[in-house]
Amino acid sequence: MFVYIAGDIMSTGSQHELSVIEDVVKDLGLEYYSPIKNKGINDKKNVTVKENNALAERILREDTERLKRADLVIFNVKEFAIGTLVELGQVLEMMEHDPAKRCVFLYDDIRRTTLPEIGDRRSWSINQYLYGAVLKMSGGRGFVEPNELRGVLEEIVSGR
Numbered sequence: 585m586f587v588y589i590a591g592d593i594m595s596t597g598s599q600h601e602l603s604v605i606e607d608v609v610k611d612l613g614l615e616y617y618s619p620i621k622n623k624g625i626n627d628k629k630n631v632t633v634k635e636n637n638a639l640a641e642r643i644l645r646e647d648t649e650r651l652k653r654a655d656l657v658i659f660n661v662k663e664f665a666i667g668t669l670v671e672l673g674q675v676l677e678m679m680e681h682d683p684a685k686r687c688v689f690l691y692d693d694i695r696r697t698t699l700p701e702i703g704d705r706r707s708w709s710i711n712q713y714l715y716g717a718v719l720k721m722s723g724g725r726g727f728v729e730p731n732e733l734r735g736v737l738e739e740i741v742s743g744r
Contacts, residue, residue: 585741587616588650590671591660591690593626601660601730605690608734609658612741617650619643643667651675656686656740661718661727663711676717688736689718691727 587609592598602620609616620626625643628636635642651657657675659668679685695708719726728736 585614585655586653587614588654588657589616589618589660590651590657590668592662592665592668593620594665598660598662598665601692604730605658605660605733608737612734612737614656614737614741617654619647622646647671648674652678654685656688656737658688658690658733658737660690661714663714669714672714672717672721676721679721686740687721688725688733688740689722689727690730690733692730696727 589602589605589609591602591605593602599620602618606616606618606621623630625639625646651671651674657671659672661672662668675685675687679687691710693708693710697707701707715726725736
């Protein structure tokens with residue numbers, strides 16, 4: 585099983601979250617790709633001006649190739665992470681042609697609650713178009729708490 589780990593890479597906090605996800609995937613013995621590990625794209629110290637100015641095309645090509653190859657995509661969803669949301673849309677379309685592709689979605693907003701809230705007293709909400717895609721792509725599971733990731737991946741790997 586080949587796993588693609590999608591998530592924001594622009595802050596140290598997001599990078600730490602990705603490293604925790606990578607550790608779980610590694611512990612389960614799964615082969616994976618995490619864009620943050622792609623030094624050909626992210627190592628700004630060893631790139632020429634010409635290479636840097638062709639970066640958008642390289643990122644699109646290299647990450648899309650790996651998304652196509654992935655059996656499972658783990659999305660660490662942040663509503664501000666535009667690249668991750670574009671990847672999510674790509675995979676949604678890919679799943680129309682490859683129903684065997686699986687997705688797991690992490691979302692860690694601490695304001696999520698099951699308590700009833702009304703009007704302007706709502707503490708949390710996610711874009712409903714995005715949530716609709718998450719529900720469809722996850723087979724109705726929706727979001728998984730980060731501490732549930734290992735158990736969910738074990739289920740998927742074992743075929744349960």
